[in-house]
Amino acid sequence: xxxxxxxxxxxxxxxxxxxxxxxxxxxxxxxxxxxxxxxxxxxxxxxxxxxxxxxxxxxxxxxxxxxxxxxxxxxxxxxxxxxxxxxxxxxxxxxxxxxxxxxxxxxxxxxxxxxxxxxxxxxxxxxxxxxxxxxxxxxxxxxxxxxxxxxxxxxxxxxxxxxxxxxxxxxxxxxxxxxxxxxxxxxxxxxxxxxxxxxxxxxxxxxxxxxxxxxxxxxxxxxxxxxxxxxxxxxxxxxxxxxxxxxxxxxxxxxxxxxxxxxxxxxxxxxxxxxxxxxxxxxxxxxxxxxxxxxxxxxxxxxxxxxxxxxxxxxxxxxxxxxxxxxxxxxxxxxxxxxxxxxxxxxxxxxxxxxxxxxxxxxxxxxxxxxxxxxxxxxxxxxxxxxxxxxxxxxxxxxxxxxxxxxxxxxxxxxxxxxxxxxxxxxxxxxxxxxxxxxxxxxxxxxxxxxxxxxxxxxxxxxxxxxxxxxxxxxxxxxxxxxxxxxxxxxxxxxxxxxxxxxxxxxxxxxx
Amino acid sequence: xxxxxxxxxxxxxxxxxxxxxxxxxxxxxxxxxxxxxxxxxxxxxxxxxxxxxxxxxxxxxxxxxxxxxxxxxxxxxxxxxxxxxxxxxxxxxxxxxxxxxxxxxxxxxxxxxxxxxxxxxxxxxxxxxxxxxxxxxxxxxxxxxxxxxxxxxxxxxxxxxxxxxxxxxxxxxxxxxxxxxxxxxxxxxxxxxxxxxxxxxxxxxxxxxxxxxxxxxxxxxxxxxxxxxxxxxxxxxxx
Numbered sequence: 031x032x033x034x035x036x037x038x039x040x041x042x043x044x045x046x047x048x049x050x051x052x053x054x055x056x057x058x059x060x061x062x063x064x065x066x067x068x069x070x071x072x073x074x075x076x077x078x079x080x081x082x083x084x085x086x087x088x089x090x091x092x093x094x095x096x097x098x099x100x101x102x103x104x105x106x107x108x109x110x111x112x113x114x115x116x117x118x119x120x121x122x123x124x125x126x127x128x129x130x131x132x133x134x135x136x137x138x139x140x141x142x143x144x145x146x147x148x149x150x151x152x153x154x155x156x157x158x159x160x161x162x163x164x165x166x167x168x169x170x171x172x173x174x175x176x177x178x179x180x181x182x183x184x185x186x187x188x189x190x191x192x193x194x195x196x197x198x199x200x201x202x203x204x205x206x207x208x209x210x211x212x213x214x215x216x217x218x219x220x221x222x223x224x225x226x227x228x229x230x231x232x233x234x235x236x237x238x239x240x241x242x243x244x245x246x247x248x249x250x251x252x253x254x255x256x257x258x259x260x261x262x263x264x265x266x267x268x269x270x271x272x273x274x275x276x277x278x279x280x281x282x283x284x285x286x287x288x289x290x291x292x293x294x295x296x297x298x299x300x301x302x303x304x305x306x307x308x309x310x311x312x313x314x315x316x317x318x319x320x321x322x323x324x325x326x327x328x329x330x331x332x333x334x335x336x337x338x339x340x341x342x343x344x345x346x347x348x349x350x351x352x353x354x355x356x357x358x359x360x361x362x363x364x365x366x367x368x369x370x371x372x373x374x375x376x377x378x379x380x381x382x383x384x385x386x387x388x389x390x391x392x393x394x395x396x397x398x399x400x401x402x403x404x405x406x407x408x409x410x411x412x413x414x415x416x417x418x419x420x421x422x423x424x425x426x427x428x429x430x431x432x433x434x435x436x437x438x439x440x441x442x443x444x445x446x447x448x449x450x451x452x453x454x455x456x457x458x459x460x461x462x463x464x465x466x467x468x469x470x471x472x473x474x475x476x477x478x479x480x481x482x483x484x485x486x487x488x489x490x491x492x493x494x495x496x497x498x499x500x501x502x503x504x505x506x507x508x509x510x511x512x513x514x515x516x517x518x519x520x521x522x523x524x525x526x527x528x529x530x531x532x533x534x535x536x537x538x539x540x541x542x
Numbered sequence: 543x544x545x546x547x548x549x550x551x552x553x554x555x556x557x558x559x560x561x562x563x564x565x566x567x568x569x570x571x572x573x574x575x576x577x578x579x580x581x582x583x584x585x586x587x588x589x590x591x592x593x594x595x596x597x598x599x600x601x602x603x604x605x606x607x608x609x610x611x612x613x614x615x616x617x618x619x620x621x622x623x624x625x626x627x628x629x630x631x632x633x634x635x636x637x638x639x640x641x642x643x644x645x646x647x648x649x650x651x652x653x654x655x656x657x658x659x660x661x662x663x664x665x666x667x668x669x670x671x672x673x674x675x676x677x678x679x680x681x682x683x684x685x686x687x688x689x690x691x692x693x694x695x696x697x698x699x700x701x702x703x704x705x706x707x708x709x710x711x712x713x714x715x716x717x718x719x720x721x722x723x724x725x726x727x728x729x730x731x732x733x734x735x736x737x738x739x740x741x742x743x744x745x746x747x748x749x750x751x752x753x754x755x756x757x758x759x760x761x762x763x764x765x766x767x768x769x770x771x772x773x774x775x776x777x778x779x780x781x
Binding site: 455 | 592620636641645
């Protein structure tokens with residue numbers, strides 16, 4: 031069947047795109063020097079901040095998830111939606127918002143000063159943790175909530191008829207569930223935090239808070255020391271590879287799974303104390319997520335008219351990169367899925383998922399080395415960005431599309447093959463019409479992630495070829511914070527808007 | 543089409559503990575019912591004939607041609623399942639058209655052929671409806687229409703109408719019989735209900751203790767049931 035061959039070719043292409051740049055870098059790094067003390071410090075900090083961020087996110091996520099699992103209230107759906115938002119929120123936007131709230135001139139520092147205390151400093155390890163918790167607390171909450179909602183209702187009814195109190199329910203039902211899901215969730219967040227770059231770039235730095243990714247950026251950008259990039263890249267690959275392998279072994283609920291819109295009726299939680307506790311958990315979590323965005327919007331709106339015109343060119347470039355990445359990623363994910371559901375197609379799925387453990391910066395440097403003899407990599411910064419974004423969004427797109435493709439094959443595979451319906455007609459008549467919803471979701475997710483990405487573009491983005499996140503970062507670097515906030519608003523509208531358009535479009539066009 | 547005999551030459555199917563051996567010839571141009579207790583492998587045998595299950599050994603030949611290794615779409619065989627016979631997002635006309643050309647690029651002649659068959663199964667007025675807007679009986683008719691236009695010589699029914707009520711099911715079986723007769727199609731139907739077999743089947747085969755041998759003419763078989771049929775019928779004999 032042609033569909034399988036196309037999918038296998040795509041899988042092979044993805045593998046080549048991931049490994050050839052690495053190989054180029056490994057060959058080019060003539061002297062494989064050992065790790066210096068500075069490198070070890072970066073590795074230690076990477077591990078420490080990832081572990082601390084994951085632990086904080088999970089610990090804080092548990093009470094919020096529990097509150098959402100057992101309470102029904104007006105606006106619960108909105109809270110669940112809000113918990114999904116940080117995933118597609120551009121990192122640099124969130125950082126700007128966090129600086130606005132927790133920075134030296136923010137309201138929290140002002141309140142502390144009022145009590146005669148020192149103002150906060152957001153730059154340094156604490157800032158890195160804060161930003162990582164901002165992004166991963168909602169993820170942890172959603173994943174833990176899924177575990178909670180997976181506790182069968184009849185068991186809770188049985189518990190109620192046996193007269194369980196809240197502590198009995200916790201000990202006998204909730205604790206075993208948490209013990210099952212929390213390790214997997216911890217490792218996933220750990221993995222995300224080991225590979226996060228933009229947070230460390232904006233809030234970290236210096237000997238105390240440099241991650242491996244940031245050290246790779248500095249080695250390339252400031253020293254053009256390719257050997258060091260290679261050594262650090264290998265270290266990064268080992269770190270993330272181990273975490274990714276661990277996360278595959280542990281069960282993790284799907285982050286995209288639906289069905290979070292219900293609360294399980296509970297009979298043990300009607301006490302006033304527990305109700306206050308739950309209300310506080312949900313209220314604080316919402317405030318933590320909303321305050322940075324609200325403050326940033328309030329400060330950015332008045333500055334909109336003063337925005338430098340360079341913003342609009344950058345926005346256009348980001349839009350083009352996002353659309354290209356969305357199109358290619360969704361197409362790739364569809365092709366890979368067609369091959370992955372067949373016997374012997376397991377390697378295709380793995381090929382499409384491998385990039386979770388890769389480093390965008392190492393890949394970017396590898397591509398730079400490959401392209402240098404052929405063309406000016408700086409002139410190709412945007413296509414390279416789109417390509418790297420495609421590779422890194424692919425695992426998410428695959429996670430959305432592959433299960434749907436599997437289900438489609440289960441429901442209609444025999445019917446189709448008995449009608450000799452395969453290859454392109456199958457894609458056109460069956461797969462595309464029936465997979466519009468997951469495909470729209472995958473495209474929207476990729477577009478949003480790509481529009482907001484501040485990664486490989488920082489390596490060789492020229493000022494006149496910058497994307498919107500890079501322009502924002504440059505504005506922040508020159509302390510033009512009001513303009514940066516205005517640009518952030520444009521970026522939020524761009525990436526959330528793209529997500530909404532694709533996701534909503536796919537949903538509207540999907541049958542039933 | 544009298545030569546379109548379906549030969550199961552010592553076909554052995556195995557899945558885990560389950561094993562079925564079929565050594566039988568099915569007569570062309572007739573309706574054959576396939577019976578057997580649940581788990582006896584009726585549906586598995588049908589799946590093997592349609593190309594979804596590979597036999598461990600033995601050959602399946604149709605009209606002298608060995609079809610054992612052909613892909614499902616390349617066999618001169620249509621199959622109707624218990625459900626999921628129609629693509630829910632395609633219209634009735636599109637679903638039926640798939641039987642003529644899987645990419646739906648129909649010629650004028652094919653379009654008129656499709657419309658004729660739609661009219662014959664009683665769906666003439668509703669080519670643009672989606673399956674969800676049809677009743678269960680109409681959905682079965684649409685699936686049958688697709689099998690008819692495909693021009694494949696054998697029609698396999700895998701308890702295709704068991705979700706319908708008794709009256710509707712009898713009506714569908716009668717329609718199948720009429721259509722098959724007028725087009726010279728051969729029918730092999732899996733059923734667990736002896737009434738279905740007695741209603742339309744010229745021949746009836748019984749899977750007993752993991753074995754299928756040549757089906758026998760239905761009326762004499764039921765008039766003087768052998769012990770294995772008596773065992774299968776049990777209390778339902780009086781039906």
